Amino acid sequence: MCADGEAGQPYDVAPSGRRCPFPCPVQAQCLPAITRSLQLRVKAVRSVVSLLLAFACALGIGLASAWHLIAHGSPLTTGEIGPWSVWYAAGNPNADPYTKAYLARSGRLPITSTNALYYFASTDEDGEPLRAECVYRIEGVPLNAMWWSLALxxxxxNLIPNKAKRHAFNRADLMRRPDGTFQIRLAPTAEHGNWLPTGKPGGLKIILRIYGPYEPTSAVRGREIENSLPEILKVACP
Known part of the structure; x- marks a missing residue:
């Protein structure tokens, strides 16, 4: 209740400075103060909600950015050459966090070496995803390296189970043409020559591992190798 003689004062403040409690005998005089109080509370709630939304947006953008860098890298960590992508520090024990996270997520454990390059492909030369039910030919020229392998x-x-137990070809066991070039066939059924079974229908990934390139510098090595990467060409698809 309002104190004696205070209910008639404007708003809810009496001459003594005391606030008029609610409900007030003269509610019309108290309503402006109540409204003002509610407005202040609503404003405070809106401020808190705005801060929470801003934080959530910033967190979402940060997570999306980190996920993109882990999945696709950046110009500083990766390169794109036709259907091939390379994580330049994949074999380096001092690789950046994004490269390490990418390899950990993919389940691949590269040989630790600063003198190794790893190229990944999941599409053909036309940018179409590799499919196990299709037939592909991989056309390559001699790679200037001490050792290399191409695995499917x-x-x-995961390695593809098959009766032939064929999962990869390397510099030593690959059949070549007289000029040193080679062709590898990817197909669900047996093919002549260098054939890698593709297994059950689904997507495919190719990894080309190159160790000990002969060039003395990483810049020369990178240019030489990237100019010699095999082509991935679709032959047929049901």
Missing amino acids: YDEAG
């Missing part, structure tokens, strides 16, 4: 995986990054 399913879309989950």
Whole structure:
């Protein structure tokens, strides 16, 4: 209740400075103060909600950015050459966090070496995803390296089970043409020559590992190798 003689004062403040409690005998005089109090509370709630939304947006953008860098890298960590992508520090024990996270997520454990390059492909020369039910030919020229291998995986990054137990070809066991060039066939059924079975229908991934390139500098090495990367050409698809 308002104190004696205070209910008639404007708003809810009496001459003594005391606030008039609610409900007030003269509610019309108290309503402006109540309204003002509610407005202040609503404003405070809106400020808190705005801060929370801003924080959530910033967190979402940060997570999306980190996910993109882990999945695709950046110009500083990766390169794109036709269907091939390369993580330049994949074999480096001092690789950046994004490269390490990418390799950890993919389940691949590269040989630790600063003198190794790893190229990944999941599309053909036309940018179409590699499919196990299709037939592809990989056309390559001699790679200027001490040793290299080309391996085929399913879309989950697992070796593809097959009766021939063929999963990869390397510099030593690959059949070549007289001029040193080679062709590898990817197909669900047996093919002549260098054939890698593609297994059950689904996506495919190819990894080209190159160790000990002969060039003395990484810049020369990178240019030489990238100019010699095999082509991935679709032959047929049901």
